[in-house]
Ligand SMILES: Nc1ncnc2c1ncn2[C@@H]1O[C@H](COP(=O)(O)OP(=O)(O)OP(=O)(O)O)[C@@H](O)[C@H]1O
């Protein structure tokens with residue numbers, strides 16, 4: 099009983115934050131799976147989703163704002179792909195990575211410009227903030243909703259990838275651009291759909307994630323973005339189930355570290371975990387052996 | 393009918409195709425033979441709109457398809473079964489066929505063509521759920537041909553379908569190619585195996601370093617001493 103009393107809140111918090119990381123990590127892993135690109139701007143799209151929410155909620159109802167935030171993230175992500183990545187698709191992979199880093203800084207700088215560097219207050223969403231008690235622990239509704247919503251969305255995504263025509267096209271394109279287009283698949287469309295999914299999920303993740311905090315600033319996307327990226331690498335980048343599992347492991351692990359009183363080191367711990375995994379299994383938990391394109 | 397006129401392709405500084413003309417009339421098997429690096433695969437890729445820096449024209453049923461998107465070219469009835477099979481390794485046999493029919497919407501007809509494909513290659517019919525990667529080389533080639541047929545092409549282009557296959561499997565594939573032609577599909581065939589290709593071709597072109605150096609009926613080329621010396625190893 100004493101054990102539960104002490105640890106349950108941390109485990110619950112870990113599962114919740116894990117779900118939030120998972121929603122971001124899917125964007126990293128899917129884009130990597132298709133373009134072999136680490137989309138460094140992804141964490142900043144996540145941050146911008148949070149920031150836009152701050153502005154939208156002042157005039158619009160909650161549900162409308164959430165829908166618009168998702169739309170905004172999708173438009174931002176697909177536009178970035180069109181402008182900054184598509185023209186470099188046949189260039190050496192390093193060029194497109196550098197372009198991604200550039201876009202990341204651009205998004206941060208622009209956020210800095212808009213906010214004046216001040217931390218904005220993220221709206222308190224009553225539904226998510228409501229207190230609930232589970233056994234000995236008291237927590238917020240968002241902690242309960244997140245894992246279920248995440249699992250539901252991941253389930254839908256896996257169904258899409260495995261059992262629809264566009265999902266089949268995504269799997270084909272992720273292995274071989276040229277042959278896919280020879281079969282009549284529109285590569286650009288498949289890539290756009292990938293960004294739509296990744297950014298849409300990141301936007302949903304932003305609503306859940308930022309409800310845990312009161313403030314948001316231009317750097318707010320960096321740490322969760324990095325954690326989600328680590329989760330994707332941990333799970334084997336390119337794999338959706340891997341990224342989701344990795345995200346939950348990292349979320350729970352870092353909260354357990356917090357529970358032991360080593361809060362200061364909880365971020366560092368994530369990276370130690372990553373290094374260990376990569377030493378034992380360089381391709382991550384579910385990684386393909388042959389990560390390079392055939 | 394497909395007509396290639398004065399086609400040129402550059403890869404950076406390499407002038408890979410130097411103004412070639414090829415005709416693929418309806419209901420015929422036309423083959424293109426030549427040494428490694430002659431530009432055969434480049435020709436087929438250029439027809440499919442896969443190489444960017446090309447000049448000249450490709451006419452398909454009197455429409456100029458030069459510069460069209462690959463997807464639209466596939467939609468117009470041309471399909472390329474690429475060199476090295478290129479089946480999708482982590483898709484099942486059945487899914488590989490579905491990708492071949494990607495642009496088609498007629499579900500009933502697709503299901504029928506799937507059955508026809510499995511009839512043509514019974515070995516695939518036993519392996520519908522097997523992943524592409526786990527097929528043998530010969531089965532992969534059969535799958536590549538079957539996948540191409542799923543687009544219901546009016547022109548089937550095959551890039552070295554016999555590569556690395558045992559003689560018996562080659563015979564199978566070639567007899568299928570002939571069946572396909574009898575169904576009224578035009579065939580443009582690239583082969584290293586010049587003898588087998590010329591045997592079944594109505595007409596053939598010989599390519600050397602990016603130009604067409606000889607052309608004639610399959611029979612005529614088979615008996616041409618220059619062809620015999622250079623490509624038939626006689
Ligand atoms: N993407 C490319 N970039 C640069 N050069 C290329 C490219 N593709 C082909 N080439 C060059 O163009 C020439 C023709 O190549 P192609 O693949 O068409 O030959 P091929 O006749 O199909 O040969 P093989 O019988 O060996 O398949 C070769 O010299 C090749 O090196």
Ligand SMILES: [Mg+2]
Pocket residue numbers: 432433434475551
């Ligand atoms: Mg070739």
